[in-house]
Each structure stands twice: as structure tokens, then as C-alpha cells.
Amino acid sequence: MAGKQMTEDEVVAELRSGMTIGIGGWGSRRKPMSLVRAILRSDLRELTVVSYGGPDVGMLCAAGKVSRLIYGFVSLDSVALDPYFRAARQAGELESIEYDEGMLYWGLYAAACRLPFLPTRVGLGSDVVHGNPALRTVTSPYDGEELVAMPAIRLDAALVHLNRADQFGNAQYLGPDIYFDDVFCMAADKAYVSCEQLVATEELLNGAHPATLRISRALVRGVVLAPNGAHFTSCATDYDRDERLQLEYVRSASEPDGWAGFSARYLAGNEASYQAAIGAAARSAQDPFPPTHPRRQ
Amino acid sequence: MSDPTRAEVCAVACADTWRGAGEILLSPFGVIPAIGARLARATFSPDVLLTDGEAMLARGVWPIGETPAAFEGWLPYRTIFDLLWSGRRHIMMMPSQLDRFGNMNISCIGSDYRRPVAQLVGVRGAPGNTVNHPTSYWIPRHSERVFVPQVDRVSGVGYDSAASAGPAAQRFHDLRRVVTDLAVLDFESADHAMRLVSVHPGVTVEQVQDATGFPLVVDGAVAQTRTPSDDELRLIREVIDPGGARIRELPE
Numbered sequence: 162m163a164g165k166q167m168t169e170d171e172v173v174a175e176l177r178s179g180m181t182i183g184i185g186g187w188g189s190r191r192k193p194m195s196l197v198r199a200i201l202r203s204d205l206r207e208l209t210v211v212s213y214g215g216p217d218v219g220m221l222c223a224a225g226k227v228s229r230l231i232y233g234f235v236s237l238d239s240v241a242l243d244p245y246f247r248a249a250r251q252a253g254e255l256e257s258i259e260y261d262e263g264m265l266y267w268g269l270y271a272a273a274c275r276l277p278f279l280p281t282r283v284g285l286g287s288d289v290v291h292g293n294p295a296l297r298t299v300t301s302p303y304d305g306e307e308l309v310a311m312p313a314i315r316l317d318a319a320l321v322h323l324n325r326a327d328q329f330g331n332a333q334y335l336g337p338d339i340y341f342d343d344v345f346c347m348a349a350d351k352a353y354v355s356c357e358q359l360v361a362t363e364e365l366l367n368g369a370h371p372a373t374l375r376i377s378r379a380l381v382r383g384v385v386l387a388p389n390g391a392h393f394t395s396c397a398t399d400y401d402r403d404e405r406l407q408l409e410y411v412r413s414a415s416e417p418d419g420w421a422g423f424s425a426r427y428l429a430g431n432e433a434s435y436q437a438a439i440g441a442a443a444r445s446a447q448d449p450f451p452p453t454h455p456r457r458q
Numbered sequence: 459m460s461d462p463t464r465a466e467v468c469a470v471a472c473a474d475t476w477r478g479a480g481e482i483l484l485s486p487f488g489v490i491p492a493i494g495a496r497l498a499r500a501t502f503s504p505d506v507l508l509t510d511g512e513a514m515l516a517r518g519v520w521p522i523g524e525t526p527a528a529f530e531g532w533l534p535y536r537t538i539f540d541l542l543w544s545g546r547r548h549i550m551m552m553p554s555q556l557d558r559f560g561n562m563n564i565s566c567i568g569s570d571y572r573r574p575v576a577q578l579v580g581v582r583g584a585p586g587n588t589v590n591h592p593t594s595y596w597i598p599r600h601s602e603r604v605f606v607p608q609v610d611r612v613s614g615v616g617y618d619s620a621a622s623a624g625p626a627a628q629r630f631h632d633l634r635r636v637v638t639d640l641a642v643l644d645f646e647s648a649d650h651a652m653r654l655v656s657v658h659p660g661v662t663v664e665q666v667q668d669a670t671g672f673p674l675v676v677d678g679a680v681a682q683t684r685t686p687s688d689d690e691l692r693l694i695r696e697v698i699d700p701g702g703a704r705i706r707e708l709p710e
Binding site: 187214232233234235236241242246247250251252253257259260261262263264266281282283284285286287288289290291292306307308337338339340341 | 624627
């Protein structure tokens, strides 16, 4: 059986401008940020991004990579709103397709099941339906109820970040919640998993329940070893959110050099230089909780 | 016990929203609703389910800002949708805008959706919550900025929107209460327009109406919101919020 290990840049080389890209995680939690950073460095543009949004969405908007956004919310959790997402919306730069969080799940699941839609009560009476002329209702053949026909959200690619994986793409979450990462992978033509630790297959169940092994290699095209790859979002149980850097990101939006300044400080080079820059920033702030916590033993 | 503060009156009003809730999940947004939910569990609604704010169902009553001592279940986001679509939940959300029939907005401000004046967080779960299970609202600053004649974007569904969307939208639609820093309101009027239920101690009906951007239904004499009992005050001050987070959300 062939291994599927790739680098972030090799993953991005398989993506194309105009693609629909689903990004796992939730808000500012367990986002595949090293893959997002690789997209920021690339020439990709006019992407449709599908996300329970956090700084993945904000940064891709700030860098002008997104033409269409499909989302239920964009939040940084400990900071309610992402300033770069707001700025892009308020400048009218995005086509915005907003769904209820559950509708987004249902659309991805419909795509995963190769169905054109799934019926739901959710959205009825709200502007999620009234404001989106592409959405249709469907009448139940059993009792006549008129429900929303939530269309499948098929993805060209899905990017997710998990705690552990093997080289074949079997991947595992060790925190409290998988969020919708497995559904993103199922809804995608190509799914890429970045991980904190790459381990031998027989080590996956060391100290972990079988239910944590939620993503099968059958869904996965590539595996990227990315320690601290979710930074500055959290990656329970490996590390907490780096609140200091998240705040610096938020505050940068109201500084004169804005996104250009933040990217020059942290995103100018590759992933290794990003990790070096955030390490140096944490040391100079004398942060008692540096962003790179000791790895899980 | 010293006299109750406005924050404590509001916490008890939130708790009363969940009186008789039974064995369902309470999802309080905001500090004072969170205090109210724990107070309801500690007193008259012992059977309710509460989360730790992440993916676990917590047992007991624990202080704001701290980790619960014991857990009784696992509730990742996927399972929250199972629970809410089955109706076993009562949420209290914090609208940025709320209108006379209970339509609420947390998505964006401005008349042009393609280019909003202010982008907010997004609709989150509001469309699904409001057509699937009981929903209430907490508004820490009762003002015309929040209580508007018409919301810019219907995120949570009000009674008029549910009616025009038809029976499938109305079947489980159930807006219960609005608790604010001034008053308690509901939708128990003939046409489900917002009704003033009670004003907090020291607040007048005129004050509430003046801070509301549409006419409120007022039937007869408006009651005063009940004040906390000594036992409730002790629970709030000593057990649930000894750190005083409620004062930061609602200063005196």
C-alpha cells in the first residue's frame, strides 16, 4: 500500500483557481492553518470557500483569494468577529451564501451521500431562504409538508487538521469534537489531512478509543505532517489557542499597514519561517504560555 | 442579604423562562442567562441538561468561568443538531436586532445584503433553532438600536415570518420570552405582537416603551418582575457567580 505523505506546497499544487474548497474545524478551533498559509503563498485566486469560519476565512479574504463564501458564521470564538472577513463583506468583495449551521452540515452530507438535496425544516421563514433565489422547497410525498430542499455542497477539495494520522490517511481526533471534518472529507473529490503527529498504523489506538479513528484512508488523498499546524487556532488536546497572536491578528486590521504588516511579520516565508517567527514573538512577549506546547507523549 | 441588583433580577427572570422545562437541553448565550440556567437547575428545574460550553454535558451547578466537577454525557456539534431537530432544547440567544413579531438578526446590518454597513457573525443556528424548539432572547441593553420596526435580515424566525412560510415553519415554532435589562416581554397577544409582561423594580412602562422602536402591547396594569428570594440570592452570589461576572455584563 502506497504512503500518501505530502508537503503543504504539494497539496496546494493540486488545487486550481476557481475551485470549491471546504475547510474543516470550527471557528478558531483545529483549523488546517498550515495549509491555509500555503494557499496564501500561492497564486490561487477566485476560490469558493466553504467553512464554519474562523481565521481561515479572514486571512483568505484579506489576501483576496475568495470570490464566494459559503458559511454559517465567521467567528474567532474568544473574539466575536473576524475583522478581515467583515471588511471584505462591507466592501462588497464577496458573493456571500449564508446558511444555518445545520443546513451547511446537511448540504455537505447530501454531497457525501451523492444526493442532489436533503429535506429540512431549517431555513423556512428566514432570509437564508428568502435572500437566496437558488434555494427551492420540496413537498413531502407522505404528508404534504413543504420543506427546504438543501442542495448538496460538493467540494473539489477538503482541508482538515487532525491530531494523529498514519501515512495512508487514517486520521484521528483526540479532542472533544470532530466538528464536521469527516463530512467535509466525504463531500470532497480530494481530501487532504494535515496532522500534529504522523504515527505507525499500529500506534493509532495507543491510549485512544476506536471511536477517535474517525477518518478512513478511503477518503483521503494526501497526508501532511504539520506540527503546530493549526496555530493560532486551538488543537485540543495538543495545544490551546494562541490568544496573544490571535489578538495581534485582530488588532492588525485597525493598524495603518493592516494585513500587509501582519503578513510581512509572519507570512512572508514558508511554514518553517512562520513557526520560527511565532516562536520569537512569544519569547519577546515573555508569554508564560508559549504557543508551541510540548508534544503529547 | 443586601437588596438584589438589576443583574440578579435579570438572572432570576432568565431562570423563570425555564420553569417547568423538564428533561431538555438549555443553551444560554450570555453570562446572565448562563447564571439563570444554573439557578433553574439548582432550584425549580432540576432535570434540565447543561453543557460545559464545549462538547460535554455537565452535572451539578458550577461557578461561571470554571470547569464543571462532573459530566454525564457527550454532545459534540453533530449531536446538538440531532437534539435540536428533535425539539429537546430551549435556547436563549442574544439578538443584535429584534422586531415586534420576534424576528431577530445576528447576520448583518444594512439594507444591501451584498454590501452590508456592518457584517456581524452570521445567522449561526438561528433559522433552525426558531423553527424546531422553544427560543427566548436576552438583551442586556434595551434600546431602539436593538428593538427595531423591521430587522435588516431575518436570522431567527418571528411569528409573522413563520405564518407566511406555512405550516412546516409553524409546527414547532415557539418564541417564549424576551428578558432585557429593563423588562420581561413575551408574544402572548392576539396576533403574537410583543407584549410587556413585567418591568424590573425601579423601571416604568414609559421607560420601556421609549426604549423600544415599535409599540408594545400592554394589557392593563403591568406587573413588577419578581425579585430573587434569599435562597436564590445566596446561590447566585456564593455558588454560581462568586466572581461577579454578572456585574461586568450588566453594571449597576
